[in-house]
Amino acid sequence: MKKITLLLFAFAISNLLLAQQNVSTDLAKDGMAVKDVVKQFLTAASNYDIDAMPNLFTKNANIAGASFKNEKWNTYNITLEEFMVMLRSETNPTKYTEPVSKFTIHISEGKLAFVKADATLIVEDKAQRHNFDYFTLIKGNRGWKIINGSYVSIRLKD
Numbered sequence: 330m331k332k333i334t335l336l337l338f339a340f341a342i343s344n345l346l347l348a349q350q351n352v353s354t355d356l357a358k359d360g361m362a363v364k365d366v367v368k369q370f371l372t373a374a375s376n377y378d379i380d381a382m383p384n385l386f387t388k389n390a391n392i393a394g395a396s397f398k399n400e401k402w403n404t405y406n407i408t409l410e411e412f413m414v415m416l417r418s419e420t421n422p423t424k425y426t427e428p429v430s431k432f433t434i435h436i437s438e439g440k441l442a443f444v445k446a447d448a449t450l451i452v453e454d455k456a457q458r459h460n461f462d463y464f465t466l467i468k469g470n471r472g473w474k475i476i477n478g479s480y481v482s483i484r485l486k487d
Contacts, residue, residue: 363442396482442466
């Protein structure tokens with residue numbers, strides 16, 4: 330009887346450890362997938378690759394931003410479609426890069442992710458602005474999609 334009890338206990342512990350390892354592995358995979366979606370968006374936005382954006386977002390996604398210019402804050406909150414129209418209206422868009430120095434990712438129940446990306450906006454090899462990019466993503470049948478993309482942008486001092 331003692332052997333059976335000990336064997337059942339060992340079996341239960343091993344299953345618990347394996348389950349925890351799978352959760353950790355899934356969380357790591359989700360973290361990489363979420364980070365990849367955010368990087369794809371930042372690359373598409375900086376290159377004005379508007380056609381690449383819809384596949385990264387949910388149907389009713391929105392974009393919001395706040396930037397400090399001319400001694401005042403300017404804010405907006407628009408749909409993804411309005412954002413793409415705004416980008417398409419640019420006659421001579423300035424391409425830029427936005428390398429992220431740090432990602433902070435929180436994933437809840439493997440379905441909802443909150444991402445903060447600390448980045449520097451660089452135009453013509455010169456750092457222009459410090460951006461704090463925030464994304465909310467949801468995992469559905471087609472993988473992780475952005476629900477909301479928001480940012481705060483602050484001009485760097487010369």
